[in-house]
Amino acid sequence: MSKTRIALLSIIVLVVIIFSFMLNVKDFAYYGNHNETSLYYVTEGVNDTGAVNIVTAILFDYRGFDTLGEAIVLFCVASAISMLFASRTAPKKSAELSILARAASLLYSPCIIIFGVYIIIHGHLSPGGGFQGGVILASVVLIHLVVFGESTVVRHLDYKKLAVIESFSLLLFIGIGLIPVLTGNAFLTNLPSLFPRGIPGELFSAGNIGLLNIATGSKVAASVAVILLNMIKRVEEDEI
Amino acid sequence: MELINLVLLILLIISGIGAMTFKNIIHSILALSAFSIALTVIFALHRAPDVAVAEASVGAGLTTGLFIIAISNTIGAKSDE
Numbered sequence A: 001m002s003k004t005r006i007a008l009l010s011i012i013v014l015v016v017i018i019f020s021f022m023l024n025v026k027d028f029a030y031y032g033n034h035n036e037t038s039l040y041y042v043t044e045g046v047n048d049t050g051a052v053n054i055v056t057a058i059l060f061d062y063r064g065f066d067t068l069g070e071a072i073v074l075f076c077v078a079s080a081i082s083m084l085f086a087s088r089t090a091p092k093k094s095a096e097l098s099i100l101a102r103a104a105s106l107l108y109s110p111c112i113i114i115f116g117v118y119i120i121i122h123g124h125l126s127p128g129g130g131f132q133g134g135v136i137l138a139s140v141v142l143i144h145l146v147v148f149g150e151s152t153v154v155r156h157l158d159y160k161k162l163a164v165i166e167s168f169s170l171l172l173f174i175g176i177g178l179i180p181v182l183t184g185n186a187f188l189t190n191l192p193s194l195f196p197r198g199i200p201g202e203l204f205s206a207g208n209i210g211l212l213n214i215a216t217g218s219k220v221a222a223s224v225a226v227i228l229l230n231m232i233k234r235v236e237e238d239e240i
Numbered sequence B: 001m002e003l004i005n006l007v008l009l010i011l012l013i014i015s016g017i018g019a020m021t022f023k024n025i026i027h028s029i030l031a032l033s034a035f036s037i038a039l040t041v042i043f044a045l046h047r048a049p050d051v052a053v054a055e056a057s058v059g060a061g062l063t064t065g066l067f068i069i070a071i072s073n074t075i076g077a078k079s080d081e
Helices: A003-028 A036-049 A056-062 A064-084 A098-120 A130-148 A151-157 A159-182 A209-231 B002-021 B027-046 B050-073
Strands: none
Touching: A036 A056, A056 A209, A064 A159, A064 A209, A098 A130, A098 A209, A130 A151, A130 A209, A130 B050, A159 A209, A159 B050, A209 B050, B002 B027, B027 B050
């Protein structure tokens, strides 16, 4: 059997599998309001959590434990990558782009930072949340790596501080989750415990969702920055 | 609305095929980035702004940069020239 035949056959098998899956997925009451859970989220979400953005309400209130798991996964990834590249060093010399690109990046980096912080702290009101805002914050590091060169960024950005921020944001997340435990509630309980409800739609509302968003946002930003700073490391030339 | 949707879906297919078939790896990373941007607009049109923000920041921004850094640090970029 030639390679093209194998490729064609696998494509056909894949198409058959996908189409049979799509025909069957209708039976799961995927559309409309037959699904009790989604109907409950839509009608009772604001009442239960105080968050206007139902996606964030699900992510940080109903499924807050899952979000903790995701944050831990990211922590493990960052740790593994730092361990993997531990023997390498950041380049001492690197090229930078022209003065035009440098000036422009200095102009729009503050705007990107403000946008990322806005996405994080308005997570319970508007689209976005800790994860998206954190990645937007970390993209500033990416832009500066490209524009100013690796060595300049490594000189100005303290790697150890980033690692500390990363670890402490994860501890902050767990600590916020542990506060309700002191009053006899479950881990990561939101509204019936100590946290004020506020008026849904205002910035200071929705109990601990805002705090959890800030913790997740700084966690994701620091993790991604750590991953980026590790991936630019090279093997020393004289070691090869 | 329907027309924009159709154009974007066709763009998805084209950029997906491009990401697989381009000989230069940098070009296929850029095709993947275009894929993410089209997907972002589709998500936004279908009123899933949360997913759209995630796709725009992670798919179009971060992954592209990470891939380019990873490729430029391995021999993958040089082997095609």
